[in-house]
Amino acid sequence: MQHNLARARACAPQAKIWAVVKANGYGHGLERAMRGFAAADGLALVEPDYARRLRELGWRKPILLLEGFFDPDDLAMMQECGVNGAVHCVEQIAMLEAAPLKGRLDLHLKMNTGMNRLGFLPAACAAAYARLRAIPGVGTITLMTHFANAEEAAHPSLTMHEQIRRFRSGADGLDGPRSLANSAGVLRLGEPDLDLASDWVRPGIMLYGGTPGGPPAAAYDLRPTMTLSSAVIGLQDIGAGDVVGYGSHFRASGPTRVGVVACGYADGYPRHAPHGTPVLVDGVRTSLIGRVSMDMMTIDLTGVPGAGVGSVVTLWGAGLPVDEVAQAAGTIGYELLCALAPRVRVVEA
Numbered sequence: 077m078q079h080n081l082a083r084a085r086a087c088a089p090q091a092k093i094w095a096v097v098k099a100n101g102y103g104h105g106l107e108r109a110m111r112g113f114a115a116a117d118g119l120a121l122v123e124p125d126y127a128r129r130l131r132e133l134g135w136r137k138p139i140l141l142l143e144g145f146f147d148p149d150d151l152a153m154m155q156e157c158g159v160n161g162a163v164h165c166v167e168q169i170a171m172l173e174a175a176p177l178k179g180r181l182d183l184h185l186k187m188n189t190g191m192n193r194l195g196f197l198p199a200a201c202a203a204a205y206a207r208l209r210a211i212p213g214v215g216t217i218t219l220m221t222h223f224a225n226a227e228e229a230a231h232p233s234l235t236m237h238e239q240i241r242r243f244r245s246g247a248d249g250l251d252g253p254r255s256l257a258n259s260a261g262v263l264r265l266g267e268p269d270l271d272l273a274s275d276w277v278r279p280g281i282m283l284y285g286g287t288p289g290g291p292p293a294a295a296y297d298l299r300p301t302m303t304l305s306s307a308v309i310g311l312q313d314i315g316a317g318d319v320v321g322y323g324s325h326f327r328a329s330g331p332t333r334v335g336v337v338a339c340g341y342a343d344g345y346p347r348h349a350p351h352g353t354p355v356l357v358d359g360v361r362t363s364l365i366g367r368v369s370m371d372m373m374t375i376d377l378t379g380v381p382g383a384g385v386g387s388v389v390t391l392w393g394a395g396l397p398v399d400e401v402a403q404a405a406g407t408i409g410y411e412l413l414c415a416l417a418p419r420v421r422v423v424e425a
């Protein structure tokens with residue numbers, strides 16, 4: 077985590093870094109993420125309860141709620157705990173106007189530059205900004221937007237260039253820090269034709285050794301922070317025509333040694349991962365066969381003659397990038413990391 081944070085720093089030497097720790101630190105555990113990113117300038121997340129928890133755990137630097145507050149209780153917590161938050165809709169502004177602030181509250185004004193998820197359209201930002209500025213107690217207003225396709229050089233529907241252009245026009249004349257890039261943006265910060273400069277960046281996935289798409293994480297010298305591993309707990313030797321698992325989806329075309337691995341969808345391994353999804357057994361690459369069940373999965377050990385009960389199986393992480401497993405399973409590394417189930421025993425290396 078420290079190494080990956082340093083990589084983000086090297087990409088964005090002029091900017092301050094919000095290390096994004098939402099979703100329980102992308103599945104790594106909030107406290108573990110907090111310790112791993114101790115050198116970040118702030119921690120950003122979505123869950124108000126976890127923002128309070130970060131203060132209880134001793135985090136003294138800034139905290140940002142990326143979706144802001146959902147009700148007046150959240151606003152009270154933000155003031156009590158000194159938590160910064162996004163304002164993305166007029167309903168939130170009305171909530172702020174209705175409840176006199178007891179202290180100072182720093183905010184992020186979220187601009188919708190084409191993603192059409194959260195935020196004010198560029199043309200509506202000045203008015204929203206003015207309303208926030210008029211509220212006694214509101215401190216720094218940071219202007220922020222979020223990219224839809226930062227990992228693609230030229231998306232046919234919405235380019236990062238276009239989002240940056242809209243952001244600059246909506247933010248024109250408004251005072252305050254700027255916050256633009258997620259991991260994909262951070263990794264592209266050096267590109268000469270991109271006006272990506274900002275005061276803050278908000279990397280998430282890259283800090284956990286994953287990529288948002290494009291070249292593999294190793295190409296950016298990012299290291300996996302989570303290795304999911306288990307062991308072979310059973311063996312079956314089957315012949316041509318024999319089938320494996322629920323639904324009997326896999327049929328052997330010849331003599332096949334099946335390894336049963338103690339890991340399933342109740343551990344966070346995706347049930348929809350198809351035959352051929354890569355796994356490592358004692359460091360040798362082989363693949364999933366048959367359907368993933370709740371507590372187990374079956375793998376092909378035919379080409380790994382040394383393997384047996386007790387062999388270590390890596391599902392993702394060191395030696396097997398989570399992005400590669402995710403791609404085979406038709407999803408993204410983010411989803412696999414976030415879905416790590418509470419029953420998985422965590423061992424800190």
Ligand SMILES: *Cc1c(COP(=O)(O)O)cnc(C)c1O
Nearest residue numbers: 096142222258259278279280281
């Ligand atoms: C999750 C999130 C990020 C981090 O995105 P990554 O792709 O993981 O780097 C940044 N900004 C906002 C607003 C987010 O919600």
